[in-house]
Amino acid sequence: MDWQALQISLWLGFWTAGLLIPLGIIVARTLAWHRFFGRNIIQTLVALPLILPPTVLGFYLLTAFGNRSWLGQNYESLFGEPLVFSFHGLVFASIIFNIPFAVQPIQRAFESISASIREAAWCSGLSNWQTFWKIELPLAWPGIFSALILTFAHTLGEFGVVLMIGGNIEGETKTIAISIYDRVQAFDNESAGIMSSLLLLISFIAITCIYSLNDRLDKRHV
């Protein structure tokens, strides 16, 4: 059992979900309620990581983060270390890779709030900000919770992009999924089996959580 790799994976999941969810709420709410030029392009970009092979995405991110790129150069001059093959780079890549898992459930949740509910809130004297906090957010909560769990669980299981962007640096970018691969390569099937069953368990619990919470919350809307 590679505890260090598990720790890196958990931190990666934490940062990815923590940074992506607020961003996802903004993007999802905009996509749900506004019709604007280019909306479908944005929706396509949001969904793209679902379809693209992780290696393709990883390749482009590697190019974009590399020290010859604008982003890579600026990052390095700012923080004194390269973006690729670092934990920060991994978080960046992971956020991009998880966009559809965060945005889509939240978008569906906002779409299911009828316009008249928001209008009723305004007529009740609630400002746009109060309407967001007291009405929209609690109603969209099941979607946000799903997004949170999905993003977290999916990050733990990420392999291709992590390998392309992070490489396999012990204690820095070596996540549990990569560690499993390593163990199998080294014919250490026992360790690989333990870690695999741990990931399986986490994923199973995560998905069960989503279903049971949605079930409970759905009753409110009957």
Place this chain on the structure above:
Amino acid sequence: MSEKCLQLQLQQSGLIPLEVELTVKQGEIMVLLGPSGSGKTTILRSISGLYKPSSGQIICNGNTWFNQKEQINISTQQRSVGFLFQHYALFPHLTAKQNIGIALGHIEKTYRSDRAQQLMDMVHMQGLEHRFPHQLSGGQQQRIALARALARDPDVLLLDEPFSAVDHQTRIKLIRELAQLRDQLKMPIIHVTHDLNEARRIADKICVIHHGKTLQVNTPDNIMSGPLTKEVASLIGHYNIFTGSIEKHDQALHKTYLKWLNYSLETPYQPDLEIGKEVDWVIPTENIILHRRDRPSKGERENPVHGIIEEFIPLGETTSVSIKVNGNEQYLSLSVPTHVARRNGLDKGGDISVSLLCERIHLMEKSV
């Protein structure tokens, strides 16, 4: 402009046309009556600031809420409107009492719970404070929505088909409750419906609307007996709408004679109408009197019309009869008590004679 009232003038062309002119006084219930898609809800949405019409103005108690020329369009939150939505739009994650409490942001926090309870009591919902909307019946949801709409002490109360989503019995009960409540309500009230009976039951004034245009505003009785045009007559449920021409005026008898088909109908004296002028006219179904076969009476000399029964539909206590006027393709509708229909042996295809009550024939400017 010191008088407390709501005044609106709205104009808009295009997909949702509007041509509205309306004044509603404090405590007055104005019913906007019109078919689906006639723009009634758009008018409510314009008043509440949820919709911006292309031109016009809305003034409430002397405050301008909307004025296109002066570029004034204050937000929904600042307008102080109570809006009862057609499907109530209760917040599903809040209890009945919380739904009301959330609209009490204008009063101090410590008084909110008491005020919410008062409102719960006012709509007869005590004991159901902690229920969620999905645990309430349609009628109960409507009451909570009404209490929420009143929670802000709004300057104007807007009711968008508030009784359309409940069953008939609940509707009657809710209408009665609203009638009882209205003495406590001091703001202008605008109530939207397509149901004529509902409108007649609760309106102080009815405003008939079609294609976004206010056609006539008056008390229910005056509208029913004196529609301005054929269009209004048809919208308020008149069946017997025809076209005739002025034949003569008889000052001595105080009658104006109307030429209709081969009849010369006596109508109330209106000497200002030019002889020969074409007019639309209407007679409510209840003012067409059946001639009894067994016992002819004096009243039969009043505008007698003969025909054949084209349609005969018993509807419980009354029977709806449609008559094809002899020698013409014009149809008169009347309603007779079912026992009377039976005693006179009325049936489809049979002969029938009726009298049109002179005083009840209403003449209107001919519509183009």
